[in-house]
Amino acid sequence: MTLVNVTTPGGNYPIHIQSGRLGALDTAIPADATAIALVSNATVLARYGQRVRQALGRTGKPLVEVVLPDGEAHKTWQSLNMIFDELLQNTLDRKAVLVAFGGGVIGDMGGFAAACYMRGIRFIQVPTTLLAQVDSSVGGKTAINHPLGKNMIGAFHQPISVEIDPAVLATLPPREISAGLAEVVKYGLIIDAPFFEWCERNAGALRALEPQVLTYAIQRSCELKAHVVSQDERESGLRAILNLGHTFGHAIEAGLGYGAWLHGEAVGCGMVQAAELSADLLGFPRADVERVRSLIEAIGCPTVAPDLGRDRWVRLMGNDKKVQGGSLRFVLMPRIGEAVCTDVDAAALDAVFQRTVGAGV
Ligand SMILES: NC(=O)c1ccc[n+]([C@@H]2O[C@H](COP(=O)([O-])OP(=O)(O)OC[C@H]3O[C@@H](n4cnc5c(N)ncnc54)[C@H](O)[C@@H]3O)[C@@H](O)[C@H]2O)c1
Structure with missing residues (x-):
């Protein structure tokens, strides 16, 4: 055990x-x-x-x-x-x-x-x-x-x-597995680069529920979440990094109507969008944006966001619970394995929408 x-x-x-x-x-x-x-x-x-x-x-x-x-x-x-x-x-x-x-x-x-x-x-x-x-x-x-x-x-x-x-x-239906794996990948992205690399190597085995690989993914995810929560039980600071991908993700969930995409699917796609935004604002390497996109795809989550209309996107992200003082707040990554919370001007999102939103989605 x-x-x-x-x-x-x-x-x-x-x-x-x-x-x-x-x-x-x-x-x-x-x-x-x-x-x-x-x-x-x-x-x-x-x-x-x-x-x-x-x-x-x-x-x-x-x-x-x-x-x-x-x-x-x-x-x-x-x-x-x-x-x-x-x-x-x-x-x-x-x-x-x-x-x-x-x-x-x-x-x-x-x-x-x-x-x-x-x-x-x-x-x-x-x-x-x-x-x-x-x-x-x-x-x-x-x-x-x-x-x-x-x-x-x-x-x-x-x-x-x-x-x-x-x-x-x-x-569990395969879609639910993929949605859960998005949260697993999230821990690697925000706090543990070697774990992200491990997920890249084991994406297939994870989707196939290979017992040892699956157990390790659960264990490592629990360890990392426990680590974050032990430092900030009530989300006054650090715990907010667990929301990587969630500002975009919540907009997708609410914009399409809850249930159209599973929460984890929306977060998975949202993490690709957060990686793109991180590249624009924090110098997150472009090559790593592609690694994020490839891994999200490999675990079976969508990587092209739905076209909600630019203003609606912004409005829906503004409704997110993590809004502080009217500005849009995002968890972004300077590099894989590190996350920061930062306010972002809505104008900075346009380039990200262009690269991540699909017309027919
Ligand atoms: N408290 C937190 O920190 C936190 C964090 C993330 C998400 N959440 C919440 O979690 C909820 C989503 O949870 P979820 O994704 O587990 O959805 P869910 O609880 O709706 O479960 C998904 C479906 O799978 C079924 N199911 C459960 N176990 C099964 C099994 N072993 N085999 C077959 N079917 C099974 C469920 O009955 C349900 O139909 C949301 O309400 C979200 O807000 C809470």
Whole structure:
């Protein structure tokens, strides 16, 4: 088993990575837990519910199952209330443990429910998508969406452990794998040049879910995210570099309508655009822009951005949560393995749009 430790002011906790880990989930439940709330959806439970129920059953503790509707559209107040309803109806107390078992949507909602229920109960992340395993389950950001904005209502609440079973990725659609790999590549770009080179060499094996390669990618991503989050739990500085590609990416997601492109696909394309902008403004080598483009293509993500119209692009990027004082804020790279946050004048974007936006996309 691979172990990664996360250290934050909000709590220290282990990330366990092991093929078959689902079958040992009972070992993650604290002895003093009075009950377990398993929060998931029908898609995940249909595939892995039995294994998890069996493992959690070995604890001998009462098990309450909360089955939420699947999808980003259901990351809402209504779903959150479904969790509270079940927990209250089953009189779960402050010592109950919530297990968030699913992709990032379940992890974010389960975590937020745990942050609020009785002013905060313990929870365990059991991420089942690649994006959730390498990104959303680590770091303690939890949230639901509001009709006026994604992830706008939430809390920082660290899990007591993250339990990762890479074997569950076998049932994930290939597009979801590619989207998760974009976040893996992101860590190399912002903080670890050798890891970026490793991704270049292993792109094929990653897409094919070759077990050893996949496990290393998850481990390294978790280590790098843990490193960033330990220095800046609440995103007052460094943590913002994790948003590489996200200002462009969010515009793509919102401009095409959420769900048309997966979040990771939009971030992948956004990283190509951020590399182009970095070349214009920070002297990021042109040859490395092509390396970024080639790798994003190799992991199966789009590299040509949709034509949203210049003004709409800028407007949508302005809606991004990371806007500060009206100027557009981007994470850019002076070189591979290093990232900085910087304000950019909208006029500087025109050349990037010309090189990255496709007419017919
Ligand atoms: N908290 C954070 O730091 C953070 C970071 C990044 C993203 N997020 C959030 O994560 C969410 C996206 O997460 P996601 O990409 O995991 O999407 P998701 O949770 O919607 O999962 C994608 C789909 O895969 C299904 N699925 C999950 N595991 C499966 C498996 N093993 N086999 C087959 N199907 C499976 C899900 O039911 C869903 O239909 C967004 O809401 C985003 O805001 C949060």
